[in-house]
Amino acid sequence: MIRLRDAVAVLGSFPALAGATLDVASGEIVLLRGPNGAGKTTLLRLCAGLLPIARGSGEVFGLDLATDRESIRPLVGLLGHQNGLYADLTVSDNVRFWGATIGATDDEIESAMARMGVDGRLRDVEVRRLSAGQKRRTALAGLVARRARLWLLDEPHAGLDAAGRDELDGTLRAAAAAGATILVASHELERASKLATRIVDVEAGQVRTASDGESEEGRA
Amino acid sequence: MSVWRIARLVAVKDLRIERRSRVITNQVAPFAGVTMVIFAFALDANSQILERVAPGLVWLATMFSLLLIVQRSFAVEADDGALDAMRVAGVDARGIYFGKLLGIGVQLLVLEVLLLFTAVILYGETVRAEGIVLLVTTLLSATCGLAAVGTLYGGLAAGFKGRETLLPLLTLPAVAPVMIGATRAVEAALGTADAAVADGWQWVSVLAVFAVVFGVGGALAFGPLIDE
Amino acid sequence: MTTLDAKPADSGTGGAGVGPGTRATRVLGILTVISMGWLVLFGLVISPADVNQGESVRFFYIHAPAIWVAYTSFIVTAIASGAYLFSKKHSLGWDRLAGASAEIGVVFVALTLITGALWGRLTWGVFWQWDARLTTTSLLFVTYIGYLAVRRLGGSHLQRAKRSAVIGLLSVLLIPLVHWSVVIWRSLHQEATVLDTDLDPDIDGIMFFSIIVGLIAFSFFYAWFLLHRTRVLAMEDLMDDRGLDAALAARRAEAASAPQRSEGEGA
Numbered sequence: 001m002i003r004l005r006d007a008v009a010v011l012g013s014f015p016a017l018a019g020a021t022l023d024v025a026s027g028e029i030v031l032l033r034g035p036n037g038a039g040k041t042t043l044l045r046l047c048a049g050l051l052p053i054a055r056g057s058g059e060v061f062g063l064d065l066a067t068d069r070e071s072i073r074p075l076v077g078l079l080g081h082q083n084g085l086y087a088d089l090t091v092s093d094n095v096r097f098w099g100a101t102i103g104a105t106d107d108e109i110e111s112a113m114a115r116m117g118v119d120g121r122l123r124d125v126e127v128r129r130l131s132a133g134q135k136r137r138t139a140l141a142g143l144v145a146r147r148a149r150l151w152l153l154d155e156p157h158a159g160l161d162a163a164g165r166d167e168l169d170g171t172l173r174a175a176a177a178a179g180a181t182i183l184v185a186s187h188e189l190e191r192a193s194k195l196a197t198r199i200v201d202v203e204a205g206q207v208r209t210a211s212d213g214e215s216e217e218g219r220a
Numbered sequence: 221m222s223v224w225r226i227a228r229l230v231a232v233k234d235l236r237i238e239r240r241s242r243v244i245t246n247q248v249a250p251f252a253g254v255t256m257v258i259f260a261f262a263l264d265a266n267s268q269i270l271e272r273v274a275p276g277l278v279w280l281a282t283m284f285s286l287l288l289i290v291q292r293s294f295a296v297e298a299d300d301g302a303l304d305a306m307r308v309a310g311v312d313a314r315g316i317y318f319g320k321l322l323g324i325g326v327q328l329l330v331l332e333v334l335l336l337f338t339a340v341i342l343y344g345e346t347v348r349a350e351g352i353v354l355l356v357t358t359l360l361s362a363t364c365g366l367a368a369v370g371t372l373y374g375g376l377a378a379g380f381k382g383r384e385t386l387l388p389l390l391t392l393p394a395v396a397p398v399m400i401g402a403t404r405a406v407e408a409a410l411g412t413a414d415a416a417v418a419d420g421w422q423w424v425s426v427l428a429v430f431a432v433v434f435g436v437g438g439a440l441a442f443g444p445l446i447d448e
Numbered sequence: 449m450t451t452l453d454a455k456p457a458d459s460g461t462g463g464a465g466v467g468p469g470t471r472a473t474r475v476l477g478i479l480t481v482i483s484m485g486w487l488v489l490f491g492l493v494i495s496p497a498d499v500n501q502g503e504s505v506r507f508f509y510i511h512a513p514a515i516w517v518a519y520t521s522f523i524v525t526a527i528a529s530g531a532y533l534f535s536k537k538h539s540l541g542w543d544r545l546a547g548a549s550a551e552i553g554v555v556f557v558a559l560t561l562i563t564g565a566l567w568g569r570l571t572w573g574v575f576w577q578w579d580a581r582l583t584t585t586s587l588l589f590v591t592y593i594g595y596l597a598v599r600r601l602g603g604s605h606l607q608r609a610k611r612s613a614v615i616g617l618l619s620v621l622l623i624p625l626v627h628w629s630v631v632i633w634r635s636l637h638q639e640a641t642v643l644d645t646d647l648d649p650d651i652d653g654i655m656f657f658s659i660i661v662g663l664i665a666f667s668f669f670y671a672w673f674l675l676h677r678t679r680v681l682a683m684e685d686l687m688d689d690r691g692l693d694a695a696l697a698a699r700r701a702e703a704a705s706a707p708q709r710s711e712g713e714g715a
Contacts, residue, residue, distance in 0.1 A: 018696050049308070073309070081301075084301045086296065088296075093233075097229065102309070203703045376615075390615075393587045393591045393626075394591065397628070430625055430629075433621060437618055444533075444610050444613075
């Protein structure tokens with residue numbers, strides 16, 4: 001699903017990602033672990049097809065990052081530090097909008113909201129009045145409604161309370177069980193490593209990994 | 221998803237946001253009204269001069285309001301990273317462009333009508349029956365051109381936090397033809413300085429061509445400009 | 449990656465060392481100097497004062513060629529922008545050419561405006577006339593200042609190139625639109641012929657020739673400066689690339705010196 005070989009991505013003139021070699025197979029939940037400034041966010045944005053690949057090579061869904069970035073994007077869902085929601089619109093307006101961008105049916109949109117637990121009494125609440133966790137779930141509902149097969153999540157637990165984090169974990173497990181591949185960057189090491197099938201370390205813009213499904217902690 | 225469906229989706233979304241937040245109605249419209257009053261201060265409330273320059277002042281106020289409307293339209297996207305999200309969603313950039321353009325254009329049009337009314341009240345302008353068709357056509361074609369330019373450069377400037385000064389720099393010289401044409405056409409429609417209605421139509425063709433050129437050019441350019 | 453052969457139609461690198469000069473630019477430089485001298489000769493000495501405008505018509509020998517060269521430079525910018533966007537290779541050389549040409553264009557437009565203002569002042573006592581040429585020129589000036597501002601928005605070279613190319617093409621589209629609307633506008637105001645809205649004096653004979661000399665001189669100057677400037681931009685980009693290499697190396701060293709967690713390389 002994802003194959004990177006020495007990928008470099010720059011922010012301006014700074015090589016935020018200075019050489020990433022990574023393989024992610026379908027159905028995995030991979031935790032990206034590393035300090036702030038390590039390049040996790042850049043890695044996620046690169047895989048989403050948002051950033052151009054400056055050096056090295058990479059493929060997502062078999063599509064080349066150097067030439068086919070635009071085709072990669074619709075297949076991917078990116079939840080960054082921001083939620084991509086419209087604060088003045090309701091939950092249902094927002095999910096509907098994002099679903100409609102790929103022509104999702106009403107049923108699909110409803111089921112997406114239900115899966116994320118934002119239907120019911122939340123559906124007609126303006127996003128600006130939601131809690132951080134509820135906003136996160138609304139954004140994820142949008143991802144589901146868009147039938148994203150690869151989820152790229154940048155610190156999804158940030159700003160959530162304990163209950164919110166538990167909920168999110170449940171959501172992510174269910175999504176993986178339903179066939180999504182998930183790449184999560186997180187500081188919530190304990191929690192996320194329980195969630196993940198594999199842990200990958202990102203340091204100073206570099207990622208060097210084995211491609212088999214073993215937690216790095218578990219290697220000799 | 222066809223470009224037009226996306227455009228409609230985006231435009232409806234934008235107008236819905238405006239309906240809820242009322243930023244344009246509560247902030248930009250009063251701002252535009254106040255500028256009309258301040259113009260009178262600058263011209264010493266000389267009613268002859270005011271009546272003579274009223275069309276120009278209306279379009280001046282419109283131009284300033286355009287900048288605010290465009291910035292608001294893209295701030296809505298930038299606030300929570302929605303424009304990025306739209307890029308990731310692989311939404312056709314032309315659809316986003318036309319949708320934004322439509323949303324901005326509708327709001328601008330409403331504002332222009334309000335400003336005309338204000339000019340009638342404050343500057344003693346009169347609208348004559350034989351000029352109505354010209355007036356409406358001018359408003360529509362000028363608005364299209366203004367919205368086309370504004371949306372394009374607004375998208376470019378939106379990506380750069382703190383670079384909102386770029387928007388006026390790029391937009392104002394680009395809308396100069398619209399300023400010239402729309403002012404003359406409205407003068408002809410209203411009969412300011414003895415202009416005849418017939419004189420106005422050549423300006424409408426300038427406005428129409430401008431709108432088409434920038435509408436098409438903008439649609440093509442928008443994608444590359446908002447991309448990284 | 450940036451190479452020093454930045455301009456696709458580069459006419460030879462004459463082993464000039466670190467400067468951007470080559471045999472081509474030396475030849476152009478000499479031609480420029482000669483033709484500028486020729487212009488001075490014709491413009492200031494040989495051609496006569498105008499019947500109506502007196503000596504101040506001499507400004508025109510700079511004013512007219514300057515605007516012609518400016519238009520040419522913006523068209524070059526547009527062509528180079530198009531070449532960048534629509535060629536397969538997306539060679540950054542086109543982007544640098546576009547940028548250099550626009551920079552020169554802006555300077556020439558400024559020159560046009562200044563000479564126009566001085567000329568107007570001397571001849572008719574006013575610095576500014578809302579005639580078609582001056583008005584269009586002033587809008588052109590600001591438009592391309594905007595273009596240059598877009599070039600400075602930062603980001604990688606490729607990002608800059610794509611953005612600027614798009615804006616370069618749009619800006620050139622604006623020129624005829626602006627020209628059209630301004631010309632119609634000013635033609636509605638046929639003022640009394642004391643201040644002829646068409647400010648051009650009657651040009652014939654030796655005065656016409658002087659303008660041609662001006663055009664030739666400025667064109668050589670443009671070509672010479674364009675080559676130089678494009679190469680300087682290439683060098684700047686090269687420095688940026690080297691900077692990236694250095695930054696990459698530094699960043700990689702960071703990781704190497706940090707405690708190993710991801711590799712079981714044995715310690």
